[in-house]
Amino acid sequence: MAPGFGGLPAAERDVDVSGRVANFLAELPPRGLARVRLGLKAFELLPFPWRFSRLDLNAREDYLGHLEKSTFGPYQDLLLMAKVLCTFGYAVVPAVKEQVGYEVTCALDGAVAVAADPGQASPAGTLGETEVPGSVEECDVVIVGSGAGGAAAAATLAEAGVDVIVLEAGSHFDSGSYPSDPMEAILSLYREAGLTIADGHPPIPIPVARTVGGTTVINSGTCFRAPDQVLEAWERDHGIDWAADVGAEYSEAESFLRVTPVDPEQMGRNGQLTMEGAAALGASGGPISRNAGRCVQCSSCPFGCRIDAKRAMHVSYLPRAVAAGARVRANVEAERVVVENGRATQVACRVAIQDSRERTSPRQSGTSPSTMAEHGGPALAGARAEGPTRPYTVRARTAVIVAGGALGTPELLIRSGLGGKAVGWNLHIHPACWVGARYEEEVRGWEGVMQSYYVDEWERERILLEATFTPLPFGGAWLLGTGRRHQEAMLGFGNVGSIGVHLSDHSSGRVRVGGDGSLRASYKLDRADARRIGYGIARAAEIHFAAGATEVYPNIGRIGVLRPGDAGRLDSIDPKPAELRLEAFHPMGTARMGPEGGGPGGDGAVCDSDGAVRGTRGLYVADASLFPTSVGVNPMMTIIAFSKRVAAGIAARG
Numbered sequence: 001m002a003p004g005f006g007g008l009p010a011a012e013r014d015v016d017v018s019g020r021v022a023n024f025l026a027e028l029p030p031r032g033l034a035r036v037r038l039g040l041k042a043f044e045l046l047p048f049p050w051r052f053s054r055l056d057l058n059a060r061e062d063y064l065g066h067l068e069k070s071t072f073g074p075y076q077d078l079l080l081m082a083k084v085l086c087t088f089g090y091a092v093v094p095a096v097k098e099q100v101g102y103e104v105t106c107a108l109d110g111a112v113a114v115a116a117d118p119g120q121a122s123p124a125g126t127l128g129e130t131e132v133p134g135s136v137e138e139c140d141v142v143i144v145g146s147g148a149g150g151a152a153a154a155a156t157l158a159e160a161g162v163d164v165i166v167l168e169a170g171s172h173f174d175s176g177s178y179p180s181d182p183m184e185a186i187l188s189l190y191r192e193a194g195l196t197i198a199d200g201h202p203p204i205p206i207p208v209a210r211t212v213g214g215t216t217v218i219n220s221g222t223c224f225r226a227p228d229q230v231l232e233a234w235e236r237d238h239g240i241d242w243a244a245d246v247g248a249e250y251s252e253a254e255s256f257l258r259v260t261p262v263d264p265e266q267m268g269r270n271g272q273l274t275m276e277g278a279a280a281l282g283a284s285g286g287p288i289s290r291n292a293g294r295c296v297q298c299s300s301c302p303f304g305c306r307i308d309a310k311r312a313m314h315v316s317y318l319p320r321a322v323a324a325g326a327r328v329r330a331n332v333e334a335e336r337v338v339v340e341n342g343r344a345t346q347v348a349c350r351v352a353i354q355d356s357r358e359r360t361s362p363r364q365s366g367t368s369p370s371t372m373a374e375h376g377g378p379a380l381a382g383a384r385a386e387g388p389t390r391p392y393t394v395r396a397r398t399a400v401i402v403a404g405g406a407l408g409t410p411e412l413l414i415r416s417g418l419g420g421k422a423v424g425w426n427l428h429i430h431p432a433c434w435v436g437a438r439y440e441e442e443v444r445g446w447e448g449v450m451q452s453y454y455v456d457e458w459e460r461e462r463i464l465l466e467a468t469f470t471p472l473p474f475g476g477a478w479l480l481g482t483g484r485r486h487q488e489a490m491l492g493f494g495n496v497g498s499i500g501v502h503l504s505d506h507s508s509g510r511v512r513v514g515g516d517g518s519l520r521a522s523y524k525l526d527r528a529d530a531r532r533i534g535y536g537i538a539r540a541a542e543i544h545f546a547a548g549a550t551e552v553y554p555n556i557g558r559i560g561v562l563r564p565g566d567a568g569r570l571d572s573i574d575p576k577p578a579e580l581r582l583e584a585f586h587p588m589g590t591a592r593m594g595p596e597g598g599g600p601g602g603d604g605a606v607c608d609s610d611g612a613v614r615g616t617r618g619l620y621v622a623d624a625s626l627f628p629t630s631v632g633v634n635p636m637m638t639i640i641a642f643s644k645r646v647a648a649g650i651a652a653r654g
C-alpha cells in the first residue's frame with residue numbers, strides 16, 4: 001500500500017507498519033476483530049487465482065487501482081478498510097510526519113496552558129475517587145453513562161440536593177493522562193476502538209467514546225442550538241410539550257461551557273477557505289461556536305484535548321456534580337437494570353479490574369482479580385468481555401437514569417428486557433461525508449480548529465456543511481489514489497482543505513443485541529437521502545472551487561476528481577446509497593420520546609415526554625436516544641438541554 005515515494009519511507013522495508021496495525025488489531029474486541037479479519041481475507045483472496053500478498057509491487061498497484069475505479073460498493077468498502085488500517089499505521093511514523101510536514105502543536109505543556117488561564121482550574125482530581133469502593137453502593141439516583149446527557153443530568157440532580165452515583169464503562173483520562181500515540185488514544189478512549197459500524201449499503205462507521213465524559217471527550221467542541229423548526233416539530237408532532245421552551249437550559253449550558261464563536265483570525269486556513277468560498281457564492285453561514293476558549297488550534301480533538309481547553313463533561317459538568325456531592329465510578333459496565341414490583345431499583349454491574357496494560361486509567365488500582373465466569377453473574381458476552389471483572393450493584397432509592405448514548409442506552413434496555421419493542425428502532429445518525437480539495441496555497445489544516453465554519457444555506461434541503469479538518473492518521477485514508485499515487489497525495493496533505501457534509505436524515509436504522517451479547521447496529525440509507533447527500537457534495541465542491549481549489553474529491557468512485565468548471569456535473573448525478581462512502585458521528589433516537597396512548601408521534605415511542613421509560617416506574621432516559629427525529633445540527637447542546645430538563649423533573653418530583 002505504501003511502496004515509498006518522494007522521500008516517504010516504504011512500509012515494511014523502511015518502517016514497520018504491519019506490526020503496529022497488528023498490535024492495534026490484537027486489542028480489538030472479538031466481534032470487531034472478526035469483522036476486520038473477514039475483510040482482510042476477502043482483500044487477500046480477491047485477485048483470484050492469485051493472492052494479494054504474493055503479487056509484485058506493480059501488480060498490487062494495478063489491483064488496488066482496479067478496486068478504486070470499481071463501481072461495485074463492496075470493493076470500495078474493502079479498499080477503504082485497507083487504506084484506513086494502513087494509513088493509520090503509517091501516518092503516525094515520525095519519518096512520515098516529517099516528510100509530509102505534519103506537526104501537531106498540542107504537545108503543549110499542560111501546566112503552562114492552565115497557568116495561562118487562572119479562571120479555569122486544572123481539572124485533575126476534581127472527580128474525587130472514581131474507583132468502586134466495594135460490591136454495593138446506594139444512592140437516590142443512579143445514572144448509567146457520563147457523557148453529555150449523563151453528566152448534565154448528574155449536575156442538575158446533585159445541585160438539587162439529590163444523592164447521585166454516575167456509572168461509566170470507560171476509564172478516566174484527562175490532560176494529565178491522554179495517551180499521546182493516536183493508536184493508543186483510540187484504544188483507550190473509544191468503544192470498540194472506534195470500529196462501531198452500522199451494517200448496510202454502505203456500511204457506516206459510527207464511532208462513539210467509552211471514557212469518563214463520554215463522546216464529549218473526543219468531539220470537536222462544536223456547539224449549536226437545535227433549529228427552532230425542529231424543536232417546534234417535536235412539540236407539535238411528537239407531544240414533547242416543552243421542546244420549544246429550552247432556551248433557559250441552552251443559555252445556562254452556553255454560559256457554563258463558555259461557548260463562543262471561533263475567531264476568524266484564529267480558525268486556521270481550512271475554515272477561512274470555506275468562509276471565503278461561501279461568501280463568494282453568497283451562501284449563509286458563520287464561524288462555529290465552541291466550548292473551547294483556550295484552544296491552541298491544533299486539530300487533535302479526537303484524541304482528547306491535551307490541554308483540556310475543550311470543556312468536555314469530565315472537566316465541566318461532572319466536576320460540578322461531584323462538588324455538589326455526586327460520586328463518579330469509572331470502569332463500571334452496567335449490565336442490567338433490576339426491576340422489583342414494577343419499579344427500577346438497582347443496576348447490576350461488572351467492574352473492570354486493572355490489568356497490566358498501560359491503557360487503563362492511571363487512577364485505577366485493582367482488587368483481587370477474578371473473571372465473570374468465576375462470579376457466575378449474567379454473562380457479559382462477546383465484544384464486551386474484555387479482561388477480568390467483578391460484580392458490583394448500585395441500589396437506587398428514587399430512580400435509575402440510562403444515559404449510555406444512542407447505542408449504549410438501547411443496548412442496556414434490551415439486555416434488561418425493558419422499554420418494549422420499540423427500543424433500538426428509529427436510529428438516526430446524520431450521515432456525513434468528507435469532501436476534500438487541493439489548493440495551490442498551503443492550508444496546513446492541522447494548525448486550525450477542527451470544525452470552524454458552518455454553511456447553513458441549504459438547511460431546507462437538510463444539508464449542513466462544516467469546514468472540518470481531519471488529522472492525518474484518519475484523513476490520509478480519504479485521499480484519492482493507491483500505492484504511489486496515494487503517497488503523492490499524502491505528500492500534498494498540507495495543501496488539502498476539507499468540508500464535512502452532514503445530512504439531517506429521514507432514513508433510519510436499528511440497534512440490537514446479538515445472540516452473543518454484542519451490540520449490532522444497522523442502517524438503511526434510502527435513495528432520497530442519498531440524493532440529498534449528493535446535492536450536499538456538489539455544494540461543498542462549489543465552495544471549494546469558489547475559494548480557489550484546483551481539484552475536488554467527491555468520494556464517489558465513478559466520478560473521480562473534479563476540476564474547476566466540473567461542479568455542475570455533480571447535479572446530474574444521482575448517487576445510489578452504496579456508492580457513497582460515509583461516516584456518522586451523531587447517533588440518536590433509539591429510545592425516543594412521544595406521547596402516551598399513541599397520540600401524535602406516540603406510536604413506537606419508548607419514553608414519555610418527561611423521559612420516563614414506559615412500563616417501568618422510576619426508570620428514565622437522558623441522552624441522545626430521546627430525540628424523536630434527527631436534530632439537524634451537532635447535537636451535544638440539545639442533549640444537555642434535554643437531559644437537564646428530564647433531571648429537573650425527577651428532582652422536582654422527589
Ligand SMILES: Cc1cc2nc3c(=O)[nH]c(=O)nc-3n(C[C@H](O)[C@H](O)[C@H](O)COP(=O)(O)OP(=O)(O)OC[C@H]3O[C@@H](n4cnc5c(N)ncnc54)[C@H](O)[C@@H]3O)c2cc1C
Pocket residue numbers: 144145146147148149150167168169170207208209210211212213214215216218219220221222223224302332333334335403404405406408409412451585586587622623624625633634635636637639
Ligand atoms: C469524533 C466525534 C466528533 C463529534 N463532534 C461533535 C461536536 O463538535 N459537537 C456536537 O454537538 N457533537 C459532536 N459529536 C457528537 C456528540 O459528542 C455526542 O452526540 C454526544 O456526546 C452524545 O451524548 P450522549 O450522552 O448521548 O452519549 P455519550 O456522550 O456517548 O456518552 C455515553 C457514555 O455512556 C457510557 N456507557 C454506555 N453504556 C454503558 C453501560 N452499560 N455502563 C456504563 N457506561 C455506559 C459510554 O461509555 C459513554 O461514555 C461528535 C462525535 C464524534 C464521535
Ligand code: SF4
Pocket residue numbers: 106221292294295296297298299300301304305306307308309310448449450
Ligand atoms: S484544537 Fe481541539 S485538541 Fe487542540 S487545543 Fe483546541 S480544543 Fe484542544
